[in-house]
Amino acid sequence: MPTTSTRDVLVIEDTRLDWRRNEQVLELVSTGDGLLVTKASAALALQLHRGDRLRTAGRTQITSVAQLIAALRAAANAPIEVHVLRDGVQVRLTWAAAAYAPLLPPRAPSPPTSG
DSSP states (O other), X not given: OOOOOOOEXXXXXXXXXXXXXXXXXXXXXXXXXXXXXXXXXXXXXXOOOTTOEEEEETTEEOSSHHHHHHHHHHTTTSOEEEEEEETTEEEEEEEOHHHHGGGSOOOOOOOOOOO
């Protein structure tokens, strides 16, 4: 019986986020006025399209990958409203926590406390 495996790849740099899971792909590149979607799979649960510009997440204006990660973490596993500019039109999307969770890098472990 064939088995299927899930392979996740997440690369986060100052100006770029690159995420891949099996056949799904998302790449965001920082620009002066938001994060530009340079690659997006059609079946992506985040409903982003190539050419979209991610402008806000929650109440946070997004101009860098770090700001997006911080806004998603602040949402604390709750749905978050995002605004994108698509073909010159502002579009409001709601991302479920399960959809954006794969974009979050693991948190660094807390340092040990001295007692």
